Amino acid sequence: MVLNGVVMVLMFCGLVFFTGGGIGILRFPDFYTRLHPAGKLDTLGSLLMMTSVAIFNLHEITLSNALTSLKIMLIVVFVFISSPTATHAIMDAGVRAGLRPWEKGMPRG
Amino acid sequence: MKRLALLIVILSGGLLLYATKDFPSWGDPNSPASTHVSPRYLEKSLEETAVPNVVTAVLADYRGYDTMFETTVIFCAGVACFMLLRKFEPEERDLYYRHIPTGLTLHIKGEKQIPSTSKEFEKIDAIWTPYDFIINTVSRFLVPFIQLFALYVIAHGHHSPGGGFQGGVILGASIIVLAVAFNLRTAVRRFGEKIDGIMSALGVFIYAGVGAFCAILGAEFLNYRALAKILPVGKVMARSHGILAVEIGVGIAVMAVMICIYNNVASEGKFDEGL
Amino acid sequence: MHSLFLYVGLYLCFLMVLSLYRGVAGPTVVDRLIGVNAIGSKTVVLLVLIGLLYDRIDMFVDIALAYAMLNFIAVLGASRYFQKRKGLYEEPPYK
Amino acid sequence: MxxxxxxxxxxxxxxxxxxxxxxxxxxxxxxxxxxxxxxxxxxxxxxxxxxxxxxxxxxxFPGGLPEGFLAKAVGFIAYLPWLLYQIFLANLHVLYLSLHPKMLEKINPQVIRFQSRLKSDISMVTFANSITLTPGTITLSVSVDGDFKVHAIDDKSAEGLAGEMEQRVARAFRED
Known part of the structure; x- marks a missing residue:
């Protein structure tokens, strides 16, 4: 029961972060600022959701279940290494293409 | 014109959706797809081949010919790509070099070349994606683990949704990451064009070779049961191991062909600078 | 619990549609790339959730890991490509 | 001999x-x-x-094993919990910004340059990716000699840049 509660709370937090990411991508004014929610909120959201799934998977503790949970955490590790790199790559492409950053007082792009 | 195209797309999509109404419903036990030979596969594949994953058993054992010629088709795609795109005459063009200790860029016009043995200069691309420190280091760290995962997928085709095709694609992608993150030259230095060609033929050869070996041992072509004569296992396990050998061949072929197609398309067949 | 996972998955699909708007409408190519990357990172989670729904999580984890890898490679390749070929201005220049 | x-x-x-x-x-x-x-x-x-x-x-490991490899690995693992905590704080900040109704007045995007004193590849990449993951900042570019360009989303995150995080990375990789 406690386990289920933890799973639900984690999953809810993850969904909140994902929602923030989705709305942020739509609302921020230009390309550079849009990358902030896309790069960060999605990473933490997937960390929380994956952790909750991994905990739920441990409802009966066997070797194979534990290994599956470890694999899920492996995905998290991979996402944590690759997601900032992908964000940086996209931003680098924007910089090289000469996109001008949004500044205060400009219209939304 | 755009509107006409949209109209056609919507119309054909609607037609397709309309046609799906006549399909048997999902999971219907009386549909033609699940009445003739499928129940036999589902019931017998585990005891006949010792492979828990029915898809793998059907793909590599019961329908071995099919998969063999699929691999051949992939091989042909690689060969066609090579034949159509690869250019061998060098073009006259400007060359760029980076002086590694200082980071200066040299621009040389005409054909003159700094010999490639010099350690201080590194040839760089003319349409040039600059050296990106973060991407390079991270992909350098990820490539071994991507390769390990690919080998895991190939080796566990019996137990998980993997197999030669999927593992080969991931294995090829791990080399393509190198080409994308550094440049094509780095990837080609690590996995040369000649080796690539040999590997793509070798994959098909392993598949057909296993089949022919079964024929030599006195059974039909691709009947892995015959392998029990040389392997220290029973006939059922011999089939399982035969499937593994075949999957390895498929993986090698798919990997090499992926890399070949990427290299040729990305560098327009010149193999000097990619993407 | 299973219905919870079902609704969470549906909600994730809804969020993907939100990100898809950026992928379709984004003024430049790199904006579209952001949308695609956001969809990809949600898909990884969705795959694991589908695994829970079908009770075959050990299989779907492999697929999710492979998808995460290919998503990373695709975004890397696309961003490097547009950086190099300057294919950014298929539309009127960004103001 | x-x-x-x-x-x-x-x-x-x-x-x-x-x-x-x-x-x-x-x-x-x-x-x-x-x-x-x-x-x-x-x-x-x-x-x-x-x-x-x-x-x-x-x-x-392109140049062979680095010196003190194990100590560095342990230091890196010890650095992670603090990083996770920072990531959590940063995400709350960005979440607040992206859901704030008057978001356009709150944000003030700017590009900051600074010189880092980190030396090795791996420590600089760790630092750059940590910057990307934490307070409203994304690394724009890093040169090999440690010249960082960072895009910050508002004044608060621009001020809090570098400082403690750089020290911690340096300590994790034994470079101070």
Whole structure:
């Protein structure tokens, strides 16, 4: 029961972060600022959701279940290494293409 | 014109959706797809081949010919790509070099070349994606683990949704990451064009070779049961191991062909600078 | 619990549609790339959730890991490509 | 007579070090991935890990094993909990911004340049990716000699840049 509660709370937090990411991508004014929610909120959201799934998977503790949970955490590790790199790559492409950053007082792009 | 195209797309999509109404419903036990030979596969594949994953058993054992010629088709795609795109005459063009200790860029016009043995200069691309420190280091760290995962997928085709095709694609992608993150030259230095060609033929050869070996041992072509004569296992396990050998061949072929197609398309067949 | 996972998955699909708007409408190519990357990172989670729904999580984890890898490679390749070929201005220049 | 021998042994060490470390890491990973502990699958695992280590051991450590490899690995792992906490705070901040109704007045995007004192590849990449993951900042570009360009989303995150995080990364990789 406690386990289920933890799973639900984690999953809810993850969904909140994902929602923030989705709305942020739509609302921020230009390309550079849009990358902030896309790069960060999605990473933490997937960390929380994956952790909750991994905990739920441990409802009966066997070797194979534990290994599956470890694999899920492996995905998290991979996402944590690759997601900032992908964000940086996209931003680098924007910089090289000469996109001008949004500044205060400009219209939304 | 755009509107006409949209109209056609919507119309054909609607037609397709309309046609799906006549399909048997999902999971219907009386549909033609699940009445003739499928129940036999589902019931017998585990005891006949010792492979828990029915898809793998059907793909590599019961329908071995099919998969063999699929691999051949992939091989042909690689060969066609090579034949159509690869250019061998060098073009006259400007060359760029980076002086590694200082980071200066040299621009040389005409054909003159700094010999490639010099350690201080590194040839760089003319349409040039600059050296990106973060991407390079991270992909350098990820490539071994991507390769390990690919080998895991190939080796566990019996137990998980993997197999030669999927593992080969991931294995090829791990080399393509190198080409994308550094440049094509780095990837080609690590996995040369000649080796690539040999590997793509070798994959098909392993598949057909296993089949022919079964024929030599006195059974039909691709009947892995015959392998029990040389392997220290029973006939059922011999089939399982035969499937593994075949999957390895498929993986090698798919990997090499992926890399070949990427290299040729990305560098327009010149193999000097990619993407 | 299973219905919870079902609704969470549906909600994730809804969020993907939100990100898809950026992928379709984004003024430049790199904006579209952001949308695609956001969809990809949600898909990884969705795959694991589908695994829970079908009770075959050990299989779907492999697929999710492979998808995460290919998503990373695709975004890397696309961003490097547009950086190099300057294919950014298929539309009127960004103001 | 002693000197050449000792030099040779050190060469052997630098040659085999990356292979051994890659092999052990990838075999640990294989055990997690595979989940089958019979001889056949373990044998396949040994072969696969050997292939990977031969083919890309030099990718992981291009110049041989760095000095104090284990201490650095431990330091890196000890750095992670603090990083996670920072990531959490940063995400709350960005979440607040992206849901705030008057968001356009709150944000003030700007590009900041600063010189880092980190030296090795891996510490600079760790630092750059930590910047990307934390307070409203994304690394724009890093040059090899540690010249960072960072895009910050508002004044608050621009002020809080570098400082403590750089110190912690430096301590984790034994560079202070």
């Amino acid at each position: 002693i000197e050449p021998a000792s030099r040779e042994s050190s060469q052997v060490k630098t040659k085999w070090g990356p292979f051994v470390v890659t092999f052990l890491t990838s075999f640990g990973l294989w055990l997690i991935l595979s989940g089958k502990f019979d001889y056949f699958h373990m044998g396949l695992g040994l072969i696969s890990c050997a292939l990977v280590s031969i083919f890309s051991g030099d990718l992981l």
